[in-house]
Amino acid sequence: MKTSDFMYDLPEERIAQTPVEPRDHSRLMVVDRLTGEIEHRHFYDIIDYLNPGDALVVNETRVIPARLIGARAGGGACELLLLRQLGPKTWETLARPGRRLRPGAEVSFGEGRLTARILSETDAGGRVVEFACEGPFEAALDELGEMPLPPYIHEKLEDRDRYQTVYARQDGSAAAPTAGLHFTPELLERIRAKGIEIIPVLLHVGLGTFRPVKAEDIEEHVMHSEYYEVTPDAAARINAVRPRGGRIVAVGTTSVRTLESAAGEAGTITAGSGWTNIFIRPGYTYKMVDALITNFHLPGSTLIMLVSALMGRERTLDAYRLAVQGNYRFFSFGDAMFIK
Numbered sequence: 001m002k003t004s005d006f007m008y009d010l011p012e013e014r015i016a017q018t019p020v021e022p023r024d025h026s027r028l029m030v031v032d033r034l035t036g037e038i039e040h041r042h043f044y045d046i047i048d049y050l051n052p053g054d055a056l057v058v059n060e061t062r063v064i065p066a067r068l069i070g071a072r073a074g075g076g077a078c079e080l081l082l083l084r085q086l087g088p089k090t091w092e093t094l095a096r097p098g099r100r101l102r103p104g105a106e107v108s109f110g111e112g113r114l115t116a117r118i119l120s121e122t123d124a125g126g127r128v129v130e131f132a133c134e135g136p137f138e139a140a141l142d143e144l145g146e147m148p149l150p151p152y153i154h155e156k157l158e159d160r161d162r163y164q165t166v167y168a169r170q171d172g173s174a175a176a177p178t179a180g181l182h183f184t185p186e187l188l189e190r191i192r193a194k195g196i197e198i199i200p201v202l203l204h205v206g207l208g209t210f211r212p213v214k215a216e217d218i219e220e221h222v223m224h225s226e227y228y229e230v231t232p233d234a235a236a237r238i239n240a241v242r243p244r245g246g247r248i249v250a251v252g253t254t255s256v257r258t259l260e261s262a263a264g265e266a267g268t269i270t271a272g273s274g275w276t277n278i279f280i281r282p283g284y285t286y287k288m289v290d291a292l293i294t295n296f297h298l299p300g301s302t303l304i305m306l307v308s309a310l311m312g313r314e315r316t317l318d319a320y321r322l323a324v325q326g327n328y329r330f331f332s333f334g335d336a337m338f339i340k
């Protein structure tokens with residue numbers, strides 16, 4: 001299949017620049033993936049589509065203030081986006097301007113509060129960077145770093161926590177698992193009270209989120225690896241869902257990638273951790289996901305391909321086009337879709 005097979009027209013004004021308040025008042029498109037029937041609701045109505053015995057699988061990763069803006073030793077501005085921690089103060093990063101940040105280059109942030117030296121270039125065009133500072137690196141990053149909002153969001157985010165899910169626990173992501181941004185603590189309590197489990201897994205969102213599909217033949221696209229974990233407790237709870245008649249409902253594409261990466265034999269999940277570069281696209285057979293809560297994704301992205309693998313390319317594009325016509329808000333701070 002071709003990348004162009006997953007394109008759709010999206011006016012710029014449909015891209016959400018600010019989050020809805022309260023979180024659960026965003027719009028919700030509900031799609032029956034077998035019949036194609038579509039309903040238009042609000043996110044707080046999601047509880048109406050969840051049944052006792054179901055389980056929501058959520059990604060408890062927490063976004064770090066991964067965007068650092070500083071100055072090169074020879075003069076001139078620069079920017080580093082932290083993607084993956086390789087050591088106590090060593091990170092894989094995206095660097096701009098790349099042509100000025102070759103191995104050996106030094107940069108400074110916060111008038112020297114934090115410094116960095118470029119160690120090497122990666123195969124994907126990034127930079128491996130070693131940081132130096134007085135005191136804990138995490139404290140310097142929290143002081144000097146900014147939330148790494150996607151490039152299509154132009155409004156300044158006043159509240160950092162609004163780019164975190166309310167259940168975020170483990171630092172390490174360069175971007176939020178945005179489908180989970182719609183949940184409030186109160187909505188989660190109502191869901192639990194209905195007899196629906198909420199089971200955490202972990203996937204730290206990294207470079208793959210920022211890499212467009214450049215190959216026209218999607219088979220030639222290479223996904224960047226991301227770290228994931230499924231605890232023994234989470235695996236046991238997930239494996240108990242289907243035998244009792246429940247559904248495994250993934251909250252976001254990052255939860256999907258975690259579940260499918262850890263899938264074992266006979267539709268069960270295996271506890272463990274590791275790195276995954278799974279690329280889910282049409283032709284893929286889902287092993288661990290029965291339903292999906294997700295946001296609307298970029299045209300031609302690996303994420304719209306993942307959704308297409310669940311409910312078909314044409315049905316996916318029809319739903320996206322209807323969302324454009326219906327004034328849904330797209331991407332990180334946009335509205336949600338429930339594929340049942």
